[in-house]
Amino acid sequence: MLDRLEKERTLTDGEFLEILTTTEYDGELGERADAVRRKVYGDRVFIRGLVEITNYCRNNCYYCGIRRGNRLCTRYRLTEEQIFSCCDEGYGLGFRTFVLQGGEDPRFTDDRICAIVSGIKDRHPDCAVTLSLGEKSRESYGMYRQAGADRYLLRHETADEEHYRKLHPAQLSLENRKRCLFDLKELGYQVGSGFMVGSPYQTSECLVEDLRFLQKLDPDMIGIGPFIHHSQTPFADRPDGSFELTLKLISVLRLMFPHALIPATTALGTINPRGREMGLQRGANVVMPNLSPTGVRELYQLYDNKICTGEESAQCLECLRNRVAAAGYRIVQDIGNVKR
Ligand code: SF4
Numbered sequence: 001m002l003d004r005l006e007k008e009r010t011l012t013d014g015e016f017l018e019i020l021t022t023t024e025y026d027g028e029l030g031e032r033a034d035a036v037r038r039k040v041y042g043d044r045v046f047i048r049g050l051v052e053i054t055n056y057c058r059n060n061c062y063y064c065g066i067r068r069g070n071r072l073c074t075r076y077r078l079t080e081e082q083i084f085s086c087c088d089e090g091y092g093l094g095f096r097t098f099v100l101q102g103g104e105d106p107r108f109t110d111d112r113i114c115a116i117v118s119g120i121k122d123r124h125p126d127c128a129v130t131l132s133l134g135e136k137s138r139e140s141y142g143m144y145r146q147a148g149a150d151r152y153l154l155r156h157e158t159a160d161e162e163h164y165r166k167l168h169p170a171q172l173s174l175e176n177r178k179r180c181l182f183d184l185k186e187l188g189y190q191v192g193s194g195f196m197v198g199s200p201y202q203t204s205e206c207l208v209e210d211l212r213f214l215q216k217l218d219p220d221m222i223g224i225g226p227f228i229h230h231s232q233t234p235f236a237d238r239p240d241g242s243f244e245l246t247l248k249l250i251s252v253l254r255l256m257f258p259h260a261l262i263p264a265t266t267a268l269g270t271i272n273p274r275g276r277e278m279g280l281q282r283g284a285n286v287v288m289p290n291l292s293p294t295g296v297r298e299l300y301q302l303y304d305n306k307i308c309t310g311e312e313s314a315q316c317l318e319c320l321r322n323r324v325a326a327a328g329y330r331i332v333q334d335i336g337n338v339k340r
Helices: 002-008 013-021 026-041 080-093 110-123 138-147 161-167 174-186 204-217 243-256 266-271 275-281 313-326
Strands: 044-047 049-054 097-102 128-132 151-153 190-197 221-226 330-332
Touching: 002 026, 002 243, 013 204, 013 243, 026 243, 044 313, 049 080, 080 097, 080 110, 080 313, 097 110, 097 151, 110 128, 110 138, 138 174, 151 221, 161 174, 174 190, 174 204, 190 204, 190 243, 204 243, 221 243, 221 266, 243 266, 243 275, 266 275, 275 313, 313 330
Parallel strands: 044 330, 049 097, 097 128, 128 151, 151 190, 190 221
Antiparallel strands: none
């Protein structure tokens, strides 16, 4: 079955379910995924400098620590100068991609976002700018692209309609999330999507739907991480997602999308101290160290106990460089475009 998954990059729903619900294939799956990533990307690991520009959000997703309804969250917004200075510092450290991430914050108007994107591109023309700022109109996405944005990350979170309803309030819809993703593709962005593993009410069938949706979208980047509860959300008492299942899905995704940029996420490193290293060994090829000012890192808590909130950017990178090397890979100074 794994032979077929590797060659044809797909399986039947029943076969996907068998892989997801048994441990029979786990060892071989991880080895094959690593071999495929080495064939396409060698031992190279791309770094993305993450700048968390605002933790204000107009939405109220039930799983998210910075949801509008969390009155206990101390809010912040970075100024343009702070954002530029994070990128300048990152550039000096060897980063060639900056990811501007934030909640859906109306104070970051389209004009302001465009000015920030073009400001970064003016300062660092050899770098890619990735945005991760949520659902916007096609017109807004077009403006950001015109201003120089290269990539956009927007996880679909779950491709199952009923499941989506259980994770989000009625104002948000899976239909609009999908519309955003296809608009972004049409506008020429390198697009990233992904989902949570083990979110409340998720079934194995939901995960198969996630894989099917990704086949339709054919994204350049796929970010998945275990669901981790946040104590100030409606899902405070829900159990966290499975580390092993997340690793398994990273391997499945690598075989389905050999070219994809798949991060070993911070959530993976939060749920297991060696999570990111093990993610790399199972098919991931990207890490996203934090470049946000240390003073605000604690405040951008989508889930509890997020790691790497105390270190300076340089320390954070050094720590990751050592971890990646110990796992058998190499962090490179590269814009890290997708290799189609
Ligand atoms: S998941 Fe994103 S859109 Fe939803 S509340 Fe959190 S930051 Fe806002």
